[in-house]
Amino acid sequence: MLPNFLIYLSKAKWAQEMITRWGIARRAARRFVAGETTQEAIAAARMLNHVGIDVTLDHLGENTTNQGDAVRSAEEVMSMLDQIQAEKLRANVSIKLSQIGLLVDHQVFTSNLKKILEHAADCGIFIRLDMEDSSLTERTLQAYEWARDSGFSNLGVVIQAYLYRSEQDLDRLAARCTRVRLCKGAYREPASVAFPQKKDVDENFDRLMEQLLETSQACDFPRASEDGRTPPIVALATHDLQRIAFAKDLMNRKSIPRDAVEFQMLYGIRRDLQEALVKEGYRMRVYVPYGNRWYPYFMRRLAERPANIWFFLSNFVKG
């Protein structure tokens, strides 16, 4: 119930206007968001790189409603690519397609995506297309396929284990040896499209992990790049100890090279586990979001773990 309400709030304009005005909310969001400026995000990335963790930078933004904002969002992404280059970071970039105009205008959107991919290719940087709610799954996969068919190879997608369709989507993506980030899924979806029970999502995550590893094997285990920018085919985005244990066991049993798999986690969550995996010799990448459009991202992090509400409220008390 509470998670659903928080996801509802994450999309409600009135709640956004109210909550983002609270300094206390902004302070609480800082647990999950590196800062509002590019400099703050770069500093966070540098610190992570320093301890052997690669990074994905995300300039926050989604559901852009007009052409001007869509073009500005694409320009922000391109300037972030320049910063990664200038700072020689072990980092790549995530974008949301609704951020660069998917819901505004097809031509504006494709022109933005093309510009980003061209600039990223010039800089040798990989672009991950984040996955949004299920109304955009098919359009996101189609945009990916369009980009690959247009000659871009420096991009990959995200598959959500809570969706029933994901097994078929992975089959479809296997044909292009697609680099996939596998996650559980962060939106509120109806039972007609997604497993309502966490147990089923977890089981599906493990099944999809095996499927993705098979694809990687069939594609000859493409490795992560040495500069920490291009991930392998298999990126497992979870903080769930059981899923991570399952992955380690599978890698051992099947003698899968360690650099053919990357674990991914979110900034501000389980830093201890991030560093422990690096010490064990696994590849680790942390997703570092930044910018002033942090509200929906922050609300999804609260929804994932109702205990975070207490963390938020404790900021009120301290406030």
Ligand SMILES: Cc1cc2nc3c(=O)[nH]c(=O)nc-3n(C[C@H](O)[C@H](O)[C@H](O)COP(=O)(O)OP(=O)(O)OC[C@H]3O[C@@H](n4cnc5c(N)ncnc54)[C@H](O)[C@@H]3O)c2cc1C
């Ligand atoms: C790198 C990365 C990229 C992602 N990209 C996408 C995407 O493109 N689209 C999408 O829909 N979702 C995305 N997600 C979010 C994902 O779908 C899940 O909602 C989120 O990762 C929580 O699921 P979990 O696998 O960690 O498992 P859970 O079972 O939810 O959590 C396992 C454990 O992780 C810790 N944990 C998890 N979430 C939190 C939290 N918010 N606060 C504090 N502790 C927490 C807790 O210790 C918890 O017990 C991404 C996640 C990661 C790590």
